[in-house]
Amino acid sequence: MSETFAPDDARPAAVPLRAADDAAGQDLITRWAERHGVDAARRLAEAEDLADAVAKEITPENTADTYAKSWRVWTRFCVFARLPELEGSRGSLVAFVTWMLREGRANGKGYAPSSAGTHLAGVVVGLRERGCAVTRDDQAAARKALDGLAVKLLQEGERRGRGQAAAAEVADLYRVVRACPGTLAGDRDKALILTGFHYASRSQDPAGLLSGDVALVSRGLVVSVLTGKTKHSVRDAKINYQDDPEICPVEAWKAYRSRLAAEAEPRWSQPDAPAFVGIDRHGNVTGGMVPDSVTRAVKRISARAGVALSWTGHSLRIGLATTGRKKGKDAVAIADQGGWARHSRSMNGYFQRVDGWEDNATVGLT
Incomplete structure (x- = not known):
């Protein structure tokens, strides 16, 4: 122009x-x-x-990807329902969540309520980005409909989704460490799991770390997490030496970095090199790990150790929250360490897994 x-x-x-x-x-x-x-x-x-x-x-890359996927689901719905794509009325949003639960997936099956909720949120963002007004009341009506329909699914005996991810526990850490082979890859796995547990890592966190982001200090490690999804998750997480060196994240990190320096090219030990590297079956470094490879590694490591409830990429994060809660750690300290907002709903949801067991009406009845 x-x-x-x-x-x-x-x-x-x-x-x-x-x-x-x-x-x-x-x-x-x-x-x-x-x-x-x-x-x-x-x-x-x-x-x-x-x-x-x-x-x-x-906007984090994975968040942008989620928004894009949600918009594709919305466009499929609009074609199906013959509704205008750029109109986020109360009726269209309620119809959208109903359709998602009934048949919204590409294979004709319904989404799990949690996935439908994610797509609803993404579509509201997408509509507003495209200049379409979506009121709080209209969004709330769709959310209320989604919650009500999700309850009806449960009443009808239909459970969808993978359920809650398993939490890593201290006993699991011993199993994992003892199952790791005495190789560079094994030392990498120990460091990945033990440090990740102690700073409540998401899969993208270790994948985004450079070796210079992990500082060895007199009392332990300072891990500078710079790839968080929110302002709270970008943080310097301090990890203390632990009493038992077998599962001490600081000792595991030192052993991994020493072995990496001895067995790999010097460039992989530079401050601007990835903190956690991929290693092939011959012991050769293949490059930095990415979020998907971290998730696969966590699953593989837990399976190798025979952990009863297989881990997902979120298990280390949940493990820090639940273990800290059981140990009586302050909620604010847990939130700051793991990069949650101090009144985070997700963190409090993890707490609920362990709350209510000690002061419980069934304790000591028989």
């Missing part, structure tokens, strides 16, 4: 900015020009573009 603001009435015909790419954006710039003048309107439009760019930059 080459036109500029008309000087006689200060109304912009068109502006070569992303903020004016749709009618709503052009109307907004017109109002700014009328209130503040042409130059100020252009600067405000540029600020809008910057805000959009910053929002895109700070």
Whole structure:
């Protein structure tokens, strides 16, 4: 676009900015020009573009992928229901969650309620990004319908989804450590599990670490987690030496890094190298681990150790929360260590797994 603001009435015909790419954006710039003048309107439009760019930059890649997947589910629903894609009314959102639970998956089966809830949230974000108004009341109505329908599924004996992930426990750590082979890969596995447990890692956390992000200090390790999903999860997590060196994350990290320096090329020990590397069956380093390879490793390691409830990529994270709770650790300290908000619903949900067992009406009855 080459036109500029008309000087006689200060109304912009068109502006070569992303903020004016749709009618709503052009109307907004017109109002700014009328209130503040042409130059100020252009600067405000540029600020809008910057805000959009910053929002895109700070949105985690996996969150963006989830939003994109949710939007694809929404477009399938709109085709099915013959509804306009860019309209987030109460009725359309309630119909959307109903359809998802009934037949929304690509194979014609229904989604688990938790997955449907994720897609509902993603679609609301997508609609708003595309300039469509979605009120709190309309979203709440869809959420209420989803919760009610989920209860009816349970009443009808239908349980969907994988259920809660298993929590890693201290006894499991011993099994894992003792099952690791005496190789570079085995030492890597020990360090991955023991450090991950102690800072409540998600799969993307160790995958995003550089060796320089893990500092050895007099009292243990400081792990600078920079790939968190929220402002709370970006943190410096301190890990103390543990009383038993067999499952001490600090000792495991030191052993892994020493062996890596001795058996791999020097470049893998540089501060800007990945903290956790992939290792093939011949003991060769293949590059840095990615979130999927961390998840697979955690599953493989727990299976090798014969852990009764197989771990997922979230088991170490849940393990820190539940073990800390059982040990009487302060909830704020647990939240800060694991990168949760201090009143996080997910963290409190993990606490509920262990709460209510000691002071329980069934203790000592027989």
